[in-house]
Amino acid sequence: MALSIKYFARVRDALGTSGETLAWNATWQTVDDLRQALCARGGAWAETLSREEIHCARNQQIAAWNDPIADGDEIAFFPPVTGG
Amino acid sequence: MAKDAVTIRVQSEDFDPGVETQRLHEADPTVGAVATFLGLVRAHPQEDGAVTTMTLEHYPGMTEKALAAIVDEARRRWPLTAVTVIHRVGPLAVGDRIVFVGCASSHRAAAFAACEFLMDYLKTRAPFWKKEATASGETRWVEARASDEERALRW
Numbered sequence: 444m445a446l447s448i449k450y451f452a453r454v455r456d457a458l459g460t461s462g463e464t465l466a467w468n469a470t471w472q473t474v475d476d477l478r479q480a481l482c483a484r485g486g487a488w489a490e491t492l493s494r495e496e497i498h499c500a501r502n503q504q505i506a507a508w509n510d511p512i513a514d515g516d517e518i519a520f521f522p523p524v525t526g527g
Numbered sequence: 528m529a530k531d532a533v534t535i536r537v538q539s540e541d542f543d544p545g546v547e548t549q550r551l552h553e554a555d556p557t558v559g560a561v562a563t564f565l566g567l568v569r570a571h572p573q574e575d576g577a578v579t580t581m582t583l584e585h586y587p588g589m590t591e592k593a594l595a596a597i598v599d600e601a602r603r604r605w606p607l608t609a610v611t612v613i614h615r616v617g618p619l620a621v622g623d624r625i626v627f628v629g630c631a632s633s634h635r636a637a638a639f640a641a642c643e644f645l646m647d648y649l650k651t652r653a654p655f656w657k658k659e660a661t662a663s664g665e666t667r668w669v670e671a672r673a674s675d676e677e678r679a680l681r682w
Binding site: 449452453519521523524526527 | 566584585586588589592593614626646649652653654655656658668670671
């Protein structure tokens with residue numbers, strides 16, 4: 444299986460992609476483990492995803508960084524919301 | 528409150544606030560109060576590079592779920608007869624309608640409070656993002672405001 448990852452708004456602009464499918468890594472236990480793996484790509488990835496204000500959703504629900512992650516999840520990274 | 532009394536729509540098309548307000552009470556003679564909020568794209572005439580257009584982005588699927596959760600929370604807190612939340616996405620111009628929130632109840636206190644609660648929560652918890660463009664074509668993502676989070680934390 445794999446993870447479906449989505450990027451929105453200024454995060455998408457900074458990374459230059461709206462999403463990707465990533466092969467599951469059995470060592471990942473939390474959402475933050477995935478974030479660290481993406482940051483390890485360096486450049487815009489490290490700069491953007493290490494920012495404190497970045498939010499994460501797991502399966503379309505707001506997630507905390509220490510929430511568990513599982514094979515098949517849909518994970519999204521985005522900046523603070525500005526609707527309304 | 529019947530489930531069909533909740534309306535949540537995320538759409539690119541405009542909406543008619545009069546029609547939406549009418550829908551909030553026409554089916555239920557126990558409604559004594561309807562409070563509505565209408566949000567618009569506004570000009571910033573005091574700033575350089577005044578905004579001329581805005582693009583609303585959202586997270587399809589999660590946005591609708593987040594709005595449903597916010598409406599459920601409002602219904603838990605106040606005796607509401609009907610609730611409507613409509614939020615537009617895509618390109619919008621100054622003066623365009625962005626968002627409509629309407630709450631119907633027997634009495635005004637619940638309708639007023641729920642309407643304000645829904646807007647405060649929508650602005651800080653529903654995944655929408657605004658990108659502004661100026662007449663010169665420069666674009667910028669709108670920054671989240673701490674005052675919006677403070678308003679949401681009052682509830």
